[in-house]
Amino acid sequence: MEITTPIQEKIEQLNEKFAAINQKTETHLEGLLWAKPITYWDYIQTDALLNLQIQRTTLPDEMVFIMYHQVNELLFKMILWEIEQLCHNEAPATPFFTERLMRISRYFDMLTTSFDIMGDGMEVEQYMKFRNTLTPASGFQSAQYRLIEFASTDLINLIDYRFRATIDRNTPYEHAFEHLYWQAAGKDHKTGEKSYLINAFEKKYKDEFLRWMEEYNTTNIWQKFKQLPAESQADPMLVKAMRHYDYTVNVTWVMGHLNAAKKYIESQDGPQEATGGSDWKKYMHPKYQRRIFFPELWSEEELRTWGENV
Ligand code: HEM
Numbered sequence: 001m002e003i004t005t006p007i008q009e010k011i012e013q014l015n016e017k018f019a020a021i022n023q024k025t026e027t028h029l030e031g032l033l034w035a036k037p038i039t040y041w042d043y044i045q046t047d048a049l050l051n052l053q054i055q056r057t058t059l060p061d062e063m064v065f066i067m068y069h070q071v072n073e074l075l076f077k078m079i080l081w082e083i084e085q086l087c088h089n090e091a092p093a094t095p096f097f098t099e100r101l102m103r104i105s106r107y108f109d110m111l112t113t114s115f116d117i118m119g120d121g122m123e124v125e126q127y128m129k130f131r132n133t134l135t136p137a138s139g140f141q142s143a144q145y146r147l148i149e150f151a152s153t154d155l156i157n158l159i160d161y162r163f164r165a166t167i168d169r170n171t172p173y174e175h176a177f178e179h180l181y182w183q184a185a186g187k188d189h190k191t192g193e194k195s196y197l198i199n200a201f202e203k204k205y206k207d208e209f210l211r212w213m214e215e216y217n218t219t220n221i222w223q224k225f226k227q228l229p230a231e232s233q234a235d236p237m238l239v240k241a242m243r244h245y246d247y248t249v250n251v252t253w254v255m256g257h258l259n260a261a262k263k264y265i266e267s268q269d270g271p272q273e274a275t276g277g278s279d280w281k282k283y284m285h286p287k288y289q290r291r292i293f294f295p296e297l298w299s300e301e302e303l304r305t306w307g308e309n310v
Pocket of ligand 1: 145182257
């Protein structure tokens with residue numbers, strides 16, 4: 001083979017790359033001789049991925065339940081991947097900010113529009129049987145969902161409304177953590193006792209959550225938006241994208257989820273208990289929960305009627 005100028009240039013670039021890490025180009029070229037050609041299945045790890053669907057019951061629709069949750073977790077990971085790039089960029093330019101926010105929004109749109117897979121895609125009778133085998137696990141224990149919340153907004157917007165006046169930027173994270181809105185779902189609403197569901201969740205993830213709360217205190221999506229130049233913050237397209245993200249996560253998804261939960265849990269006679277022992281219908285409705293990531297981007301009227309008329 002003739003060593004043309006482009007090949008010579010490539011070799012020089014490789015030399016530079018390997019010299020920088022004290023490596024010999026020749027050894028790496030030799031290694032290429034023995035490297036396996038890449039295949040789709042090795043690269044995508046299809047075998048590993050398709051071996052992660054393990055049923056706990058004999059009911060076929062449990063497979064729909066497992067796989068849809070796994071799809072959700074993969075999309076949560078894609079969302080977090082984009083959020084991290086956006087929020088760890090020292091000074092994101094407006095087009096970059098907008099483009100990344102749209103990526104994040106598209107993933108959440110997909111989660112919202114696909115919720116029928118849960119709502120309509122399982123037989124109620126089967127669900128009512130396998131849910132007992134899965135007790136006391138709950139989607140409430142999705143850690144990535146919480147990480148998305150911490151990374152999207154100021155902590156105060158995730159605090160239970162009843163305690164907001166007592167918490168500010170100087171409150172220790174540990175104390176704020178105990179007053180997050182979702183603590184209410186992990187407590188027996190009559191006795192105030194924490195449930196096994198939340199105790200197990202905290203044992204596994206609390207340390208990581210406290211680290212994220214601190215890390216995103218000044219770098220969450222809202223803070224990054226506030227750091228943009230004033231004219232960018234007033235850009236109608238960007239404001240529309242921010243509002244769309246807020247509404248999709250905190251109203252549209254929440255309603256899709258609540259309607260699916262209602263369909264199944266309300267199908268049974270007697271007490272309609274959720275796994276967490278929460279007053280779930282109230283806890284999960286956006287008009288009571290009123291979780292809003294970017295309250296400054298909504299009018300007084302929009303805030304007052306949040307989650308109503310949906
Ligand atoms: C038939 C399907 C579903 C039902 C019946 C259902 C039911 C519930 C209930 C009753 C709760 C309240 C906490 C509790 O007491 O357990 C809850 C919380 C939650 N679920 Fe689901 N869920 C379903 C599907 C999903 C899916 C597909 C996801 C996606 C990961 C998910 C994620 C969550 C999250 C993140 C929470 C906590 C929400 C919050 O704190 O506001 N759920 N779910």
